[in-house]
Amino acid sequence: MSAEILPYLIIIPLFGAFSMPMVNLAGRKAREAWAVLISGATLAVGSWVFYWVYEKGTVLYTLGAKSPFGQANFPIRIVWEVDLFGALMVLMVTFVAFMAVIYSLGYMRHDTGLDKYYTLIIILELGMLGIAITGDLFNFYVFLEIMSIASYALVAFRNDTWEAIEAGIKYMFVGSVASSLILLGIALLYGEYGTLTMGYLALKLSQNPTIVGKVALALFISGLLFKSGASPVHMWLADAHPAAPSSISAMLSGLVIKIGGIYALARIAFSIYGASVSVKTVGWLIILFACITLIVGNAMAVIQTDMKRLLAYSSVGQIGYILLGIGIGLAAYGSQTGEIALAGAIYHTFNHALMKGLLFLIAGAVIHQLGTRDLNELSGLAKTMPKTTFAFLIGAAAIIGMPPLNGFASKWLIYESSALFNPVLGAIAIIGTAFCTAAYVRVLYTFFGRPSERVMEAKDPEKSMLWPMLILTIAIIVMGLFPWGISDKVMIPAAKALENQLAYVATLMGGG
Secondary structure (H helix, E strand, C coil): CCCCHCCCHHHHHHHHHHHHHHHHCCCCCCHHHHHHHHHHHHHHHEEEEEEEEHHHHCCEECCCCCEEECCCCEEECCCEEEEEHHHHHHHHHHHHHHHHHHHHHCCCCCCCCCHHHHHHHHHHHHHHCCCCCCCCHHCCCCCCCHHHHHHHHHHCCCCCCCCHHHHHHHHHHHHHHHHHHHHHHHHHHHCCCCEEEEEHHHHHHCCCCHHHHHHCCCCCCCHHHHHHHHCCCCCCHHHHHHCCCHHHHHHHHHHHHHHHHHHHHHHHHHHHHHHHHHHHHHHHHHHCCCCCHHHHHHHHHHCCCCCCHHHHHHHHHHHHHHHHHHHHCCCCCCCCHHHHHHHHHHHHHHHHHHHHHHHHHHHHHHHHHHHHEEECCCCHHHHHCCHHHHHHHHHHHHHCCCCCCCCHHHHHHHHHHHHHHCHHHHHHHHHHEEEHHHHHHHHHHHCCCCCCHHHHHHCCCCCHHHHHHHHHHHHHHHHHHCCHHHHHHHHHHHHHHHHHHHHHHHHHHCCC
């Protein structure tokens, strides 16, 4: 079994989503079992894809034919091209989505319309997987819209509150503006070069770089910064998280802004454009947004009293670190410093999915037990919800970057490359971490304080909610115990695969 397994990343969730209304007729247990089965099967395929790509290298799959090329030696068919970076994103999406689905069994039990909820969450996973494996920009846009529309609906799922409706509309408006910019960039590239196959487009851009291609890149960067929640266009994120169900917040922060923003930005910048544009200038532009984002996001987190809004601003801050790594990777393109920075960005993308996924699931457990997100009412929670508090302690320590947890290694790579590239950037990154530390210490101080009357009747959530939290906690600890092995064997090779534009193009041409 080789590349032929790739279609199942799309077929399984697609079949699961469209069959959910029929399965729902058999009752709640059948619906829940079906959602877990589909998400679990997708995780199994995603794990196999990661293993296969890790062992064999970049995989190319052409839909409906042996080769993507027609008689004129021109790519005319849909291709999926997955390198180690893409395979790592597939593993990240399928794992965190599976945890979110299991968590939803208890968390969403008292909501109505759950057949629609599970349909949408599976479609959301489908869209993200399509983005991670696609080898052409047209299908990238199709899957981007699938992911976006599902996420808009899920943010506003609890539409009995004005907060959810307002957040959903705001998210949809910002997302539509971003999608329009991206679509315009795709149209410009197609009009200029006559192809949207990424590998072939990279070849054409390297042979004939034009001003149209540069304008398209500017449009891509603008739209994808919107999608990633980078400052100063982060305002939708702070409203979307508090309104969305916490299981969706975990996916939105841990996955959606990474795949629809960070992954897409890195893939387009490195695999399509590479050295065909002034990567140093592009890199410094991204570094500028990264510095603003990591300071604004972490600083705003410090002053929040709403637990989910605090986590939302923290997500903005962590996106800043990832963008900083990508920006240095571009500005120092081809150097060891650039490679370390890019490896740190990829590493932190994966780590943040685990850490922030855990923290939002914990927030959901607290809200589920107490009915409030107000930190002023959560004093003494450690006494009545000890397992939940322990998980939060691990997640908070990891996201701050404390050893021996997974966040330490990825942040250290970003610190190291920032200091080597420009000491000022290293200082900015550390200032951001100081704000991040203040925000989470404040929450922990509240949790370990004198118990308030409201928390006295609280208790740890049921097993379907607790197990995903504990599994993510274990994953954070285990990854923290082997940080440099993971970095050397997975993250640096993934960075090298992303940087190696020639290999990406050669994989496609080898399919001809």
